[in-house]
Amino acid sequence: MKISVIITLKKDVLDPQGxxxxxxxxxxxxxxxxxxxxxxxxxxxxxxxxxxxxxxxVEEMCKKLLANLVIEDFKIIGSQ
Amino acid sequence: MHSSVIxxxxxxxxxxxxxxxxxxxxxxxxxxxxxxxxxxxxxxVLPGGFSYGDYLRCGSMASKSxxxxxxxxxxxGGGKVMGVCNGFQILVESGLLPGVLLRNKYLEFICKNVxxxxxNKDNSYFKDDKKDVYKFHIAxxxxxxxxxxxxxxxxxxNNQIALFYSDENGNVNEQSNPNGSLQNIAGxxxxxxxVIGMMPHPERMIDPALSGEDGSIFFENLINNxx
Numbered sequence: 685m686k687i688s689v690i691i692t693l694k695k696d697v698l699d700p701q702g703x704x705x706x707x708x709x710x711x712x713x714x715x716x717x718x719x720x721x722x723x724x725x726x727x728x729x730x731x732x733x734x735x736x737x738x739x740x741x742v743e744e745m746c747k748k749l750l751a752n753l754v755i756e757d758f759k760i761i762g763s764q
Numbered sequence: 765m766h767s768s769v770i771x772x773x774x775x776x777x778x779x780x781x782x783x784x785x786x787x788x789x790x791x792x793x794x795x796x797x798x799x800x801x802x803x804x805x806x807x808x809v810l811p812g813g814f815s816y817g818d819y820l821r822c823g824s825m826a827s828k829s830x831x832x833x834x835x836x837x838x839x840x841g842g843g844k845v846m847g848v849c850n851g852f853q854i855l856v857e858s859g860l861l862p863g864v865l866l867r868n869k870y871l872e873f874i875c876k877n878v879x880x881x882x883x884n885k886d887n888s889y890f891k892d893d894k895k896d897v898y899k900f901h902i903a904x905x906x907x908x909x910x911x912x913x914x915x916x917x918x919x920x921x922n923n924q925i926a927l928f929y930s931d932e933n934g935n936v937n938e939q940s941n942p943n944g945s946l947q948n949i950a951g952x953x954x955x956x957x958x959v960i961g962m963m964p965h966p967e968r969m970i971d972p973a974l975s976g977e978d979g980s981i982f983f984e985n986l987i988n989n990x991x
Binding site for chain 2: 752
């Protein structure tokens with residue numbers, strides 16, 4: 685089973701890279717952008733075939749390594 | 765006094781630290797990250813560099829390496845652990861120190877001499893130190909200290925701030941903050957003050973011909989305090 689997870693900075697954490705991307709998009713003429721936040725995306729392919737068990741395992745991975753919960757949130761966005 | 769410097773894949777200040785520790789009287793051993801046991805040590809140092817290529821987050825992989833279990837046990841038993849630069853990042857990722865080091869505010873790698881002010885001298889690292897303000901070197905891309913509101917309150921309540929970025933006279937202000945660090949924090953302790961993490965490199969200031977001697981003052985004082 686393949687689990688997809690995204691990791692984003694928490695709302696109150698400054699994202700200077702997102703800001704620079706925002707400014708660049710403005711400079712390129714893309715109008716009406718309120719904010720850009722940058723994050724990370726992981727695909728984790730496991731042997732586990734039970735969706736609940738696979739997601740629980742990935743959740744543990746996020747808490748222990750993939751995300752730093754002081755500054756980041758994680759969200760499992762797909763399992764197939 | 766016995767010290768151990770841990771070398772991770774990608775560490776590059778480990779030998780500088782070895783030279784500095786030996787110069788001031790430590791019997792130092794270099795320990796590989798894949799080792800399991802720490803030799804008898806009065807001080808364990810996590811050096812600067814780019815462990816694991818800074819993949820995922822700086823210090824995140826190194827904090828899970830084999831030797832870190834022993835370092836954690838050593839620290840939890842009151843052992844002195846010092847992390848410099850990437851070593852500081854490893855200590856926050858390991859949970860031995862609170863908070864996290866974010867990318868520098870203006871997205872630049874900063875490599876320059878700065879002044880830092882010691883905030884708390886009631887510990888083995890700064891006790892009886894003649895200096896209050898040190899000229900140290902910083903070289904980092906992720907040195908912007910950050911933590912939650914609850915954590916910063918606890919840090920201040922327990923007097924855990926070790927070093928502030930300051931000007932030459934010890935004034936702590938926005939102009940002297942190179943990277944956007946919360947409250948100008950350049951280094952912090954754990955609650956018990958046996959673990960310290962700092963972004964500046966004292967080991968780069970041990971030779972007047974090359975740099976300066978504020979690091980010499982730091983190391984001389986440190987070994988005396990540990991005796």
